[in-house]
Amino acid sequence: MNVIVCVKRVPDTETRIRIDGSGDKIDSSGVKYIISPYDEFAVEAGLRAKEAAGEGSVALVSFGDASTQETLRSGLAMGADSATLLVGKPTMDGLATAKVLAAELEDADAPLVLFGVKAADDDQQQVGPMVGTLLGRPCVTGVTRFELQEGKAVCHREVEGGAEVVEVDLPAVLTITKGEYEPRYASLKGIMAAKRKPLEQKDATAVESKLRVTKMTEPAARSAGRIVGEGPDAVPELVRLLREEANAL
Amino acid sequence: MADVLAFAEQRDGQIGGSAREAVSAAARLAGSLGSSAHALVLGASGIAGQAGGLGKYGAAKVLAGEHEAVGEYNPETYARVVAARIRDGGYGVAIFPATTLGKDLAPRVAAALGVPLAADATGLEAEGGKISIVRPIYSGKAFAHVEVDASPVLVSIRPNVFQATEFDAAGDVESFVPDIDPSALKVRVVERKGAADGQIDVAEAAIVVSGGRGMKEPENWSLLEDLRDAIGSDAALGASRAVVDAGWRPHGEQVGQTGKTVAPKLYLAVGISGAIQHLAGMRTSQTIVAINKDADAPIFGVADYGIVGDLFEVVPRLAEEIKTLKAGD
Ligand SMILES: Cc1cc2nc3c(=O)[nH]c(=O)nc-3n(C[C@H](O)[C@H](O)[C@H](O)COP(=O)(O)OP(=O)(O)OC[C@H]3O[C@@H](n4cnc5c(N)ncnc54)[C@H](O)[C@@H]3O)c2cc1C
Ligand SMILES: Nc1ncnc2c1ncn2[C@@H]1O[C@H](COP(=O)(O)O)[C@@H](O)[C@H]1O
Numbered sequence: 001m002n003v004i005v006c007v008k009r010v011p012d013t014e015t016r017i018r019i020d021g022s023g024d025k026i027d028s029s030g031v032k033y034i035i036s037p038y039d040e041f042a043v044e045a046g047l048r049a050k051e052a053a054g055e056g057s058v059a060l061v062s063f064g065d066a067s068t069q070e071t072l073r074s075g076l077a078m079g080a081d082s083a084t085l086l087v088g089k090p091t092m093d094g095l096a097t098a099k100v101l102a103a104e105l106e107d108a109d110a111p112l113v114l115f116g117v118k119a120a121d122d123d124q125q126q127v128g129p130m131v132g133t134l135l136g137r138p139c140v141t142g143v144t145r146f147e148l149q150e151g152k153a154v155c156h157r158e159v160e161g162g163a164e165v166v167e168v169d170l171p172a173v174l175t176i177t178k179g180e181y182e183p184r185y186a187s188l189k190g191i192m193a194a195k196r197k198p199l200e201q202k203d204a205t206a207v208e209s210k211l212r213v214t215k216m217t218e219p220a221a222r223s224a225g226r227i228v229g230e231g232p233d234a235v236p237e238l239v240r241l242l243r244e245e246a247n248a249l
Numbered sequence: 250m251a252d253v254l255a256f257a258e259q260r261d262g263q264i265g266g267s268a269r270e271a272v273s274a275a276a277r278l279a280g281s282l283g284s285s286a287h288a289l290v291l292g293a294s295g296i297a298g299q300a301g302g303l304g305k306y307g308a309a310k311v312l313a314g315e316h317e318a319v320g321e322y323n324p325e326t327y328a329r330v331v332a333a334r335i336r337d338g339g340y341g342v343a344i345f346p347a348t349t350l351g352k353d354l355a356p357r358v359a360a361a362l363g364v365p366l367a368a369d370a371t372g373l374e375a376e377g378g379k380i381s382i383v384r385p386i387y388s389g390k391a392f393a394h395v396e397v398d399a400s401p402v403l404v405s406i407r408p409n410v411f412q413a414t415e416f417d418a419a420g421d422v423e424s425f426v427p428d429i430d431p432s433a434l435k436v437r438v439v440e441r442k443g444a445a446d447g448q449i450d451v452a453e454a455a456i457v458v459s460g461g462r463g464m465k466e467p468e469n470w471s472l473l474e475d476l477r478d479a480i481g482s483d484a485a486l487g488a489s490r491a492v493v494d495a496g497w498r499p500h501g502e503q504v505g506q507t508g509k510t511v512a513p514k515l516y517l518a519v520g521i522s523g524a525i526q527h528l529a530g531m532r533t534s535q536t537i538v539a540i541n542k543d544a545d546a547p548i549f550g551v552a553d554y555g556i557v558g559d560l561f562e563v564v565p566r567l568a569e570e571i572k573t574l575k576a577g578d
Contacts, residue, residue: 120506129357137435211398
């Protein structure tokens with residue numbers, strides 16, 4: 001089973017985000033970057049699909065700047081076999097990113113293309129299903145677990161107030177969310193091996209972004225809260241405040 | 250200026266709050282643009298009867314597509330029908346709810362139409378014909394103000410953020426039969442499991458009662474269930490990742506970076522420390538209450554109101570007081 005996993009380099013979720021002087025992007029100085037957490041789930045899912053099939057490969061694809069090599073190496077260290085870096089500058093236009101990735105995936109010989117359900121920077125939750133649509137492949141989003149059967153994948157997903165089992169014909173695109181696929185740690189051996197695995201680098205197809213960021217702002221600091229009191233005796237006052245001041249009950 | 254279309258979601262034949270919010274947001278935007286708002290509902294035959302109710306949220310026209318194949322959501326049929334309606338209707342803007350369904354549907358429609366999607370917006374305005382959108386990024390640690398250089402402008406809006414408002418004029422319902430070939434589907438839903446107890450989802454609830462590791466044991470969730478029940482049917486349970494990872498609660502309840510993003514009217518964090526990844530999922534809530542025995546817990550830094558104390562004493566009392574309050578209403 002050949003699987004392709006699309007991964008994005010994003011700031012560590014612990015990072016404090018500051019807007020830089022230009023006012024339309026974040027200040028990246030001192031920011032530590034990681035594979036987007038959902039994409040790690042997707043890499044894990046890909047590795048397990050290959051292991052279950054007992055044959056095939058897991059290839060990573062990322063669209064990003066040259067430093068994304070490091071991100072891809074960490075995916076290779078988890079066990080992926082090869083990686084392709086499409087060098088360019090992703091924007092907040094998810095369709096532009098989807099076009100770049102679709103151009104690379106079009107001729108790829110992989111019945112399964114996996115994505116994270118969303119990238120932990122722009123939180124768009126769209127690139128996977130957009131790539132599916134562009135490639136004319138069916139797509140199932142928010143998959144917590146799937147099994148491969150003859151010519152199809154049986155996917156489990158969570159929906160509001162419940163769950164669904166969805167069958168999808170292969171070749172297919174799946175977006176993976178937290179569920180069964182707790183990512184494995186890269187072993188020392190894996191990290192060493194990753195250095196020798198093929199990592200191809202080429203220019204990304206030029207695609208114009210049609211979603212323009214005019215500015216970025218930081219959230220208004222939530223006004224320092226009020227400690228209503230200690231212990232259960234504070235409850236009546238809390239309830240009064242919630243009803244009369246906050247209008248929340 | 251071209252009209253605004255709101256996609257109104259139905260589930261099990263019920264048109265819910267996310268649909269009313271989308272239609273109201275469309276009506277307000279159309280007001281600023283000097284155009285009209287329309288609503289689009291897809292469902293099994295009979296949905297047109299339900300759809301009429303959306304008129305009063307500002308839809309000049311309610312389009313109701315009736316067909317057995319769209320009675321329940323299927324991404325392929327829905328995307329095809331919705332993209333065609335947007336294209337054929339010449340709409341300038343289409344608004345989707347950023348619910349699970351909307352987040353699945355809107356990107357497919359955007360790709361089919363060849364336009365970007367501004368997802369999960371918390372702000373949407375038009376001035377001088379120009380539409381500006383605000384959307385949280387980095388899990389709410391910043392906001393991006395964006396504009397779309399393409400038409401139609403596609404936006405999905407975060408549930409509970411945009412108010413549903415009633416307007417004076419109520420529009421007409423126009424039903425149609427979408428052109429669908431269900432036999433050609435490559436994605437097939439083979440099983441649907443409802444929530445065990447028919448509760449609403451945490452991402453849509455107006456009030457969220459969330460528990461963390463401070464709850465000590467899964468059995469203690471009966472305390473939070475009592476609190477939820479005291480508040481009423483618009484409340485749902487949430488959870489921190491710590492308790493989901495421990496297997497105490499289902500992942501569907503997890504709030505945060507790797508769980509759901511919620512923006513309820515009231516968020517009660519019980520025995521939750523307030524790690525940055527948890528805050529990521531709930532910091533845009535309107536009012537936040539923290540109950541924690543550690544006065545230095547970071548959750549108090551974002552809470553509007555806090556009680557420092559043992560949750561096992563505070564929560565039962567809170568449920569009692571709220572019951573008394575509600576009984577007096
Ligand atoms: C990549 C990544 C993604 C993550 N995603 C998420 C996510 O989506 N959601 C999420 O929640 N976390 C997430 N986390 C985990 C997060 O960092 C925290 O570990 C987690 O939120 C802690 O859960 P908690 O607050 O329940 O537990 P703890 O941090 O252990 O806090 C328990 C709290 O309960 C209080 N307490 C204990 N006993 C009592 C009592 N009797 N009465 C009152 N208070 C009491 C304590 O004072 C403490 O503040 C993520 C982490 C990473 C690295
Ligand atoms: N620049 C990128 N390179 C590779 N994959 C990406 C990129 N951007 C997004 N993706 C993939 O698309 C998923 C969803 O991203 P998004 O729609 O931006 O939230 C991510 O989890 C990745 O799997």
